[in-house]
Amino acid sequence: MPSRPSSSQSGGSSSHSSSKAVADRYEPETSLRAALFGEILLCRDRLTLERVVVKTVDLQLASRHTSRAQELVQEDVQLEVEGLSRVRALGGHPNVIRLHKCFVARGALHLVLDYCEGGDLLDACVQRRRPRVDRNEGLSSRSRTRRVNSSRVDSSSGRRSCSDDSCGRPRGEDVVGVGGGGARATAAVGSGGPRPEDDVHDDGNGPFLSGVDGSTRLQEAVAHAFLVDVLSGLRFLHAHGIAHRDVSLENILLRNGSAVIADFGLCVPELSDLSSSPLSSLGRRxxxxxxxxxxxxxxxxxxxxxxxxxxxxxxxxxxxxxxxIAFFILLTSSPPFERADPSDAGFRYVAKRGVKAVFAAWGLERDVSEGMQNLLERMLCVDPDERITMAEIWQHPVLKRPRSRAESIGGCT
Structure with a gap:
């Protein structure tokens, strides 16, 4: 990764003086949280008076893929800048985070992004089951634990840390700490997934369920609104040769009642540039x-x-x-399994019987419409060649429904 973005990436501020002028344009109001390579600041644009988020990146850490906690991470700042710059050049999309400017000042790269006052979708929903966090107090200990557990990076297993974009609510420091990688949704939302040690028997009873916590499930109408938003953003990205590769509840932010896709640190900004490794060599069509x-x-x-x-x-x-997976979690309060691997009992169950069988086994078949269950089952088809495509998704009856208004997360049941 270059130590300094090009002038096109930095909005034309290639000199030190112009970079300082751009930096002086943004007045810091508060630190929202620590980031992998720096800090997330809530700022006021002195020219437009709008609130924005400025994400600072220590270029030395980023170039080594090393977090502030000295853990290896997979996020690539150059991929993020390239992906977001392409989105901006294409005119942007209301359901994709907007990069306003990118510049270097005071030895760091700064990304000026939309401010999403609703925070991320996972935290916004989890907020319904715990006391409201004082904006000046940071996270409750429970939420900090989830964040720590969601942040472990294991370079051997391809695990990575949690979202690092423009969430709107001040939080505790993102620490790359203990626990498994990825979204610890069962810790934060519910614990309804199958236990890894449980075998799956074809007795019609479904996978082991320790209990779905209904306090964090979204009503389908609200989940549907956010699903339309996310799929709209993804359709735009895919149509222009951009793949995200890190869609998760942590990376779906809320702004003015709409869902916004964020965190492009693992994106593929130019699908046409990918080397085409033949799948036939793997025995697959x-x-x-x-x-x-x-x-x-x-x-x-x-x-x-x-x-x-x-x-x-x-x-x-x-x-x-x-x-x-993200919207299955929203509708059930639990992921269907811990990992899409044959060693996982829940995954074996889904691979054998399908997602609709999980809704039935968990007693949720009446809470989620047949159409939504069908759509999720097709999105979670194990064989990628048989998985529903984006074009087919937009022909599905669920996407033909009018989008409900979802100004708040009040649709949590």
Whole structure:
């Protein structure tokens, strides 16, 4: 990664004096939280008077893929800048985070992003089951524990840290600490997933369920509104050759009642640049339009089975899988399994019986419409070649429904 972005990336501020002028334009109001490579600041744009988020990046840490806690991470700041710059050049999209400017000042890279006052979708929903956090007190100990547990990076397993974008609520420091990688949704939302040690028997009873916590489930109408938003943003990205590769509840922010896709540190900014590793060498049919990656990236709960299996994969299809997992969690308060691997009992159950069987086994078949269950089952098809495509998603009856208004997260049941 270059130590300094080009002038096109930095909004034309290539000299020290112009960079300082841009930096002086943004008046810090408060520190929202620590970031992997620096800090997230809530600032006021002195010219427009609007609030923005300025994400500071220590370029030395970023170039070594090393967090402030001296842990290896997968996020690539150059990928983030390239992806967000492409989105901006394409005119942007209301459901994709907007990069206002990118500049270097005081020895750090600064990304000026939209301020999303609602925070991320996971925290906004979890907020319903715990006392409201004082904006000046940071996170409750429970939430900090979830954040720590969601942040472990294991370079051998491809795990990574939690979201590092423009969330709106002040939080405790993002620490790369103990625990498994990825979104610890069961710690934060519920613990309804199957236990890893449980075998799956074909007795019709479904996977082991320790109890779905209904206090954090979203009503389907609200989840549907956010699903429309996310799929709209993804359709825009995929249509312009950008794959996200890290869709998760932590990376879906809320702004003015709409969902916004954020955190592009693992994106593929130019799908046409991917080397096409033949899937035929892996014994699988290669779709005519396949564009292949082979890097195992993302959060454990959200990683598609082809990524977990270390196969070459189409990142667009992996995005669809991850989106399906995210909205399954919103509708049930629990992920269906911990990892899309045959060693996981819950995954074996889903692979054998389908997602609709999980809704039935968990007693939620009447809480989630048949259409939504069908859509999620097709998004979570284990075989990526048979998984529903983005074009097919937008022809599904669920996407034909009018989008409900979702100005707040008050749809938590």
């Amino acid at each position: 290669r779709p005519a339009d396949a564009l292949c990656c082979d890097a195992a990236v993302g959060k454990d709960y959200y990683m598609a089975p082809e990524i977990v299996a270390r196969e070459a994969y189409d990142p667009r299809r992996a995005d669809i899988w991850a989106t399906g």
